Amino acid sequence: MLIGDFNFYRSLTDRNRPGGDINDVFIFNELISHLGLQEIPLKDRKYTWSNMQQEPLLEQIGWYFTSTNWISQYPNTLLLPLSKPTSDHIPCTVQIDTMIPKANVFRFENFWVDQPDFMNLVKSTWDSEIRATNSVTKLTAKLKMLRKVLKKWSKGISKINNLIQQCNEVLSVLDKLEEQMTLFIRESNFRTILKKHILSLLKFKHEYWRKRYTIRWTKFGDESTKFFHVAATERYRQNTITSL
Numbered sequence: 001m002l003i004g005d006f007n008f009y010r011s012l013t014d015r016n017r018p019g020g021d022i023n024d025v026f027i028f029n030e031l032i033s034h035l036g037l038q039e040i041p042l043k044d045r046k047y048t049w050s051n052m053q054q055e056p057l058l059e060q061i062g063w064y065f066t067s068t069n070w071i072s073q074y075p076n077t078l079l080l081p082l083s084k085p086t087s088d089h090i091p092c093t094v095q096i097d098t099m100i101p102k103a104n105v106f107r108f109e110n111f112w113v114d115q116p117d118f119m120n121l122v123k124s125t126w127d128s129e130i131r132a133t134n135s136v137t138k139l140t141a142k143l144k145m146l147r148k149v150l151k152k153w154s155k156g157i158s159k160i161n162n163l164i165q166q167c168n169e170v171l172s173v174l175d176k177l178e179e180q181m182t183l184f185i186r187e188s189n190f191r192t193i194l195k196k197h198i199l200s201l202l203k204f205k206h207e208y209w210r211k212r213y214t215i216r217w218t219k220f221g222d223e224s225t226k227f228f229h230v231a232a233t234e235r236y237r238q239n240t241i242t243s244l
Contacts, residue, residue, distance in 0.1 A: 002037060002065040005049075005089060010039075014060035016047065016179065037065040040079040040094065044172075046179055048081075048090045055182050062089060083171035085195040085202070090175070106151050111204040125149045160205050167198045 008028040012020045032039070042048065048062035064079050071077065078095040112118050125146050132138035174191045177183065183191070 001070070001094070003063075003094075005062050007061050008063075009060065010063075014047070016056075016058040032065065036068065038068055038071050040064040040066055040077060042079050042081060042092065045081045045090065045176065048092070050084075050088055050090075050175075050178070052088050054188070056178060058179055062092070064092065064094065081172065083168040083175065083195075083198065085171070085198040106147060108150070109154070109207070111207045112150070112154065114204070121149065121153060122146065160201055164198060164201050164205065167194055167201065170194060171198065 006028070009015065009020050009025050010029055010032075011025060012022065014020070042060075042064075047058040047060045049059045051057045066077070074096050076096070080093050080095055082091045082093060084090050126142060128142075128145065130138050130141045130145075132141055171191060171194050174183065174187060174194075177187070
């Protein structure tokens with residue numbers, strides 16, 4: 001795949017205002033044809049960049065290309081737009097319909113401690129009366145009970161990807177609306193609040209993947225967490241027994 005911000009249009013309609021150089025458009029398309037590249041079309045969006053102004057300039061300057069062989073082997077390849085909580089470029093994901101099954105194992109997540117009701121839940125559970133003949137048995141029973149309570153409680157907050165997706169869907173609606181008209185102040189302010197909330201969720205997601213791959217170095221603030229995701233997935237593949 002050939003992916004990047006090329007800063008070229010394929011058509012003069014790749015911006016929401018008049019402008020652009022038709023000669024650059026011709027040269028760019030000729031180069032694509034000469035290299036035998038196939039464009040992966042962007043689904044449900046017209047532009048990939050905004051100057052983030054109240055009356056924005058919107059452009060399609062980010063392109064995703066692949067080969068004819070790839071399209072033949074993976075015909076269902078999709079290019080899906082995401083929301084842009086920080087960047088002026090729209091991030092996208094290439095979907096090839098591959099998944100690694102998730103093991104149903106209880107794990108304590110570090111970001112849980114940031115939840116407002118976490119400490120109260122732990123305290124109330126730990127303070128519950130346990131009938132036991134000795135300290136070891138009592139401690140074991142408390143830990144088992146706490147594990148059970150936290151596992152049930154976590155189901156309501158652990159679906160980070162679903163929450164991010166819901167926020168991104170709303171943000172995408174506002175971004176699409178901006179392609180048609182200037183947003184009202186209330187809509188623009190709501191989008192700002194929504195972006196902050198997405199960044200908070202991405203922070204939790206960052207911690208989620210960081211815990212799954214033990215390394216000494218981490219680039220805090222990498223909202224995509226792609227490095228940790230790939231590394232943890234690769235470790236899962238190495239640890240999986242495919243046959244006996």
